[in-house]
Amino acid sequence: xxxxxxxxxxxxxxxxxxxxxxxxxxxxxxxxxxxxxxxxxxxxxxxxxxxxxxxxxxxxxxxxxxxxxxxxxxxxxxxxxxxxxxxxxxxxxxxxxxxxxxxxxxxxxxxxxxxxxxxxxxxxxxxxxxxxxxxxxxxxxxxxxxxxxxxxxxxxxxxxxxxxxxxxxxxxxxxx
Amino acid sequence: xxxxxxxxxxxxxxxxxxxxxxxxxxxxxxxxxxxxxxxxxxxxxxxxxxxxxxxxxxxxxxxxxxxxxxxxxxxxxxxxxxxxxxxxxxxxxxxxxxxxxxxxxxxxxxxxxxxxxxxxxxxxxxxxxxxxxxxxxxxxxxxxxxxxxxxxxxxxxxxxxxxxxxxxxxxxxxxx
Numbered sequence: 001x002x003x004x005x006x007x008x009x010x011x012x013x014x015x016x017x018x019x020x021x022x023x024x025x026x027x028x029x030x031x032x033x034x035x036x037x038x039x040x041x042x043x044x045x046x047x048x049x050x051x052x053x054x055x056x057x058x059x060x061x062x063x064x065x066x067x068x069x070x071x072x073x074x075x076x077x078x079x080x081x082x083x084x085x086x087x088x089x090x091x092x093x094x095x096x097x098x099x100x101x102x103x104x105x106x107x108x109x110x111x112x113x114x115x116x117x118x119x120x121x122x123x124x125x126x127x128x129x130x131x132x133x134x135x136x137x138x139x140x141x142x143x144x145x146x147x148x149x150x151x152x153x154x155x156x157x158x159x160x161x162x163x164x165x166x167x168x169x170x171x172x173x174x175x176x
Numbered sequence: 177x178x179x180x181x182x183x184x185x186x187x188x189x190x191x192x193x194x195x196x197x198x199x200x201x202x203x204x205x206x207x208x209x210x211x212x213x214x215x216x217x218x219x220x221x222x223x224x225x226x227x228x229x230x231x232x233x234x235x236x237x238x239x240x241x242x243x244x245x246x247x248x249x250x251x252x253x254x255x256x257x258x259x260x261x262x263x264x265x266x267x268x269x270x271x272x273x274x275x276x277x278x279x280x281x282x283x284x285x286x287x288x289x290x291x292x293x294x295x296x297x298x299x300x301x302x303x304x305x306x307x308x309x310x311x312x313x314x315x316x317x318x319x320x321x322x323x324x325x326x327x328x329x330x331x332x333x334x335x336x337x338x339x340x341x342x343x344x345x346x347x348x349x350x351x352x
Contacts, residue, residue, distance in 0.1 A: 149339075155334065
């Protein structure tokens with residue numbers, strides 16, 4: 001569903017951000033959408049994530065991967081971006097103690113929404129099964145609910161008949 | 177979004193149900209998807225809704241409109257259906273006192289999910305701005321959350337940064 005929201009708005013030549021590279025799945029997806037004339041900027045604080053993804057991408061010059069927190073995203077963005085993807089929590093298959101945390105996540109979300117071009121989309125997949133996950137998700141929810149409805153549309157997609165651990169998706173589109 | 181969920185699964189020749197004809201918007205949409213070889217079965221308790229929609233449809237033999245409550249849907253369904261659409265609340269432009277109510281809505285939802293073919297989808301747009309709306313929506317939510325996760329996937333789509341009156345969507349897909 002996150003990919004669907006993103007694919008609806010991202011065109012060849014656009015700039016898109018993977019705020020949490022992780023296994024690189026979203027980075028590759030974004031690189032495919034923006035093509036060689038576009039730009040993908042990725043962030044992860046784990047060397048493992050950057051290396052794995054670099055290997056997968058090959059020599060895609062359109063993609064820049066930064067070994068840095070998404071909390072510092074502001075320093076790397078020059079202009080508008082069409083899409084920013086967040087996968088909160090820990091790196092699948094990695095150290096489950098290394099998780100995204102509310103302070104840097106909220107800072108990155110603020111930067112992401114401010115840099116969003118009109119019709120641009122931010123997606124956030126929030127996991128609540130790990131320690132700290134539900135607190136982070138709650139803070140993200142509250143931040144998103146407070147976004148001005150004249151400028152942003154915020155939609156929450158949630159599986160309601162599963163156990164509590166099912167992740168949910170928040171999609172934010174810039175309207176004006 | 178409801179149309180998108182439905183269009184993903186409904187093919188020409190399928191049977192689909194408009195549980196709440198209202199202004200006929202969804203009836204026409206379903207008739208277009210199933211085509212002349214398919215079937216659309218519609219329900220509304222207001223003559224006005226049936227007449228307006230019959231006029232819009234013209235001579236589409238694939239569509240049967242019933243002046244009856246969706247609560248009696250069971251009597252009209254012979255086999256499996258691929259999609260069932262619900263728009264709760266009152267008829268736009270009609271008498272705002274005539275609203276869907278929990279008893280018949282829940283009865284219709286039960287019938288709809290039981291008759292759903294594998295991969296089939298039920299959509300429910302729940303309005304909470306009118307009197308009784310939020311109570312009905314709550315009952316629908318609780319019913320949907322209790323559906324067995326092995327057989328049904330239940331997703332709730334909700335605008336979170338608008339005022340309380342924004343409608344939300346529940347999409348139910350039969351998995352097995």
